[in-house]
Amino acid sequence: MASLLSYVVRRILFAIPVFITVSVITFLITNAAGNPVDIVRLGLRNIQPSQLLYLQHYFHTDQPVYIRYFFWLSDLLQGNWGNSLYSGTVTSLVAPWIWTTLELQIPALLLSLAVGIPIGIYSAKHQYSKADATVTTTAIFGVSMPTFWLGVMLIILFSLNLHWLPSYGALSIEGYYIGGNIVIDGLAHLALPLFVLTFVSLAAIVRLTRANMLETLRQDFVLAARASGVSESRVTYRHALKNAITPVITVVGLSFGVALGGAPGLETTFSWPGLGYAFVLAAGKLDLPVIQAITMIITIMVLAANIITDLAYAYLDPRVRL
């Protein structure tokens, strides 16, 4: 147990340099994007010299870039994320976006794990059968598809032609809920984007589970277990699955990162008011504080998902802790 604890501490300490490097990259890129003072000035008429000085002081543009980075980082760590260049404080804008993004990402992740691992096992156990051929073909189509395009196709079919499901946003306007109920309305809005995201993550998880299971089933210890008369289902679920599942768990963190990175495309397609859609809108009008905040939040989420999966991996596979 002590080794697990020291592994946890080491893993978290290791995340710090990664976080700092990512913050430097984000800060430098957003600074190259433009000077916030100039962007604010575009929106103001007859700006007074005193106002200009105030703006320069507020954004620290009178300081060299590395000093500005430390101002920015210390503000970021203290939760003081400043104001949007357009309206509102970043914190109040970002909080609901985080929630709507997670409302889509976490159910999709859980669903694709719950469905993908059994399908992958079944497919590996019945290699070269018709079911296996169907699963592998569907899965490779799934990983070759732009996520948003599947969304557009479903919108054309289910929203524009059949009029079954809404294609826009996360909720209807109050008083116009579908089915007269906020829960039904939310689920109706969630259905299409959730299906798209689940399908795409599912494809990756099925492929990985199947490949790992096939490799494990070929190993000597499985042959030994079979030879000593252990039942086939026990060999599959007690002996092989435990060894095949650990790499799948590690990739969950990675695929969560990929799914979050793909959020701009998917969320824009469904006008889903989450971090990805907000990022596209903010990048369009160069709202630098919002862009920085969203990039850092997504990075922190991906880092956290990676740490959690690494810890799960260490818990499941004692060899990693050393």
Add this chain to the structure above:
Amino acid sequence: MSEDKGKEYKRRSAGQWAVAWRRFKRNKSGLAGSAFVGAFFILAFYGLFAAPYPGRSFACLYQGCANLPPFQNWAHPLGTETSGIDVWSEIAHGAAGDLYVGVAATLISVVIGLLVGAVAGYRGGIAASLLLGLTQVFFVLPILIIILLFAKIFLFLVAAGLGLNLIVFALAIFGWPVIAFIARGEILRIRELEFVQASRALGASNTRILFRHIVPNMLSPIIVIASLSVAGNILTEVIISFLGFGDATASTWGNLLFDGFQYVRSSWWVSFFPGIAVVLCVLGFNLLGDGLSDALNPRLRE
């Protein structure tokens, strides 16, 4: 008699690549993948030299053939956009654009990745630890978001004549660390193998060991990754252009899908057909990569 002996001396067992080719020929999905990839290269040449309309041409707007549905007028088999672009002709142009982006970005990242990976793997020390740290960062960096920002910031370079090359550079800059990581791992594995030790004992120089023994043996995983990376690069280009962060004047499938989304209520075909092209092309490179990986993997050799 002496002639016969000479012949026998020349006979060699099948080489690594001959064996791989024999195995690849038997892999149906790998062959299907290469057929798809080949078909898209032909489509790209058709787009470059023989397509009925030039890239992003609004000719139909003036000829009265805008917003035609597909399969009705055989001059425009896949229909036209409201803005007058012929979908079939633009898909062919897009094949050229997307294959260029996918292949060029992959080539650049393979070259940089191999060089950095070779130095880090062979020399070790600070270079190796820096590379390891950097790949750690790249694994958690939301790369698509950073590339979108990058494309937005340097949008003025697109207008200044860089065009699609901006996306190529962005993809290459963020694509090489993965390849360097794999290259380093392969070098670390190969340089400890007996035959490398043997040639070192025979007095071979570092350069000779690196280029005669290590590089040929690490090529197979790199080829597989390169094929999968072309697929990934095409998908990323499609998302960048679909969100309107690319070169709006270039002919790419992403730009066509961007148009399609504007007209999604009236003209489904502008979204449908380019999407099918993307899926089949990316599928082709993925199948090719899987097939190559099976053919080149010595552990699966019978």
